Amino acid sequence: xxxxxxxxxxxxxxxKCKVEVVDTSSDHxxxxxxxxxxxxxxxxxxxKGVSLALxxxxxxxxxDEELKDGTIHALRIKTRVPKDG
Amino acid sequence: xxxxxxxxxxxxxxxxxxxLFMKGIPTFPQCGFSARVAQILKKNNINFGHFNxxxxxxxxxxxxxxxxxxxxxxxxxxxxxxxxCDILVELDENGELEEIFG
Numbered sequence: 001x002x003x004x005x006x007x008x009x010x011x012x013x014x015x016k017c018k019v020e021v022v023d024t025s026s027d028h029x030x031x032x033x034x035x036x037x038x039x040x041x042x043x044x045x046x047x048k049g050v051s052l053a054l055x056x057x058x059x060x061x062x063x064d065e066e067l068k069d070g071t072i073h074a075l076r077i078k079t080r081v082p083k084d085g
Numbered sequence: 086x087x088x089x090x091x092x093x094x095x096x097x098x099x100x101x102x103x104x105l106f107m108k109g110i111p112t113f114p115q116c117g118f119s120a121r122v123a124q125i126l127k128k129n130n131i132n133f134g135h136f137n138x139x140x141x142x143x144x145x146x147x148x149x150x151x152x153x154x155x156x157x158x159x160x161x162x163x164x165x166x167x168x169x170c171d172i173l174v175e176l177d178e179n180g181e182l183e184e185i186f187g
Binding site: 051052053056057060061064067076077078 | 155171
């Protein structure tokens with residue numbers, strides 16, 4: 001299943017992250033893109049002190065293959081730094 | 086990306102402090118994401134230069150390579166990539182735009 005595949009791929013690169021992968025394709029009915037619309041919500045320590053652009057870039061890099069081959073048509077990303085506990 | 090395209094992009098980034106690479110132009114955007122970013126900038130009274138990538142395929146492909154960022158729109162401040170639509174929406178919602186553009 002695509003969502004699991006994306007999740008495990010992200011976890012492989014960022015083992016300590018908390019990640020939620022959501023299929024938002026149903027928001028785009030009537031717009032036949034041929035690929036999935038995906039939302040990634042992710043919290044990771046490595047984002048601390050890093051610009052949003054670089055945080056998002058990291059996720060783009062991890063999912064480069066899926067973005068290039070069209071498996072993922074659109075990717076939205078929400079990154080967070082974990083709150084100090 | 087050839088040297089000519091790279092130079093063109095570097096010059097565009099030098100011409101204005103804030104540059105938006107977008108599809109269409111601010112008054113007639115041709116993509117929802119480009120429209121949204123232009124709208125956020127206008128709403129916050131931020132002056133910006135723009136470049137319509139639909140009119141130049143070399144820049145359209147080159148800018149993705151230039152920054153390692155796979156999508157358009159792309160917003161740059163002082164030659165540095167701030168991000169695309171998601172990031173601008175987030176910065177706007179968090180009130181962090183002023184810090185960047187101030």
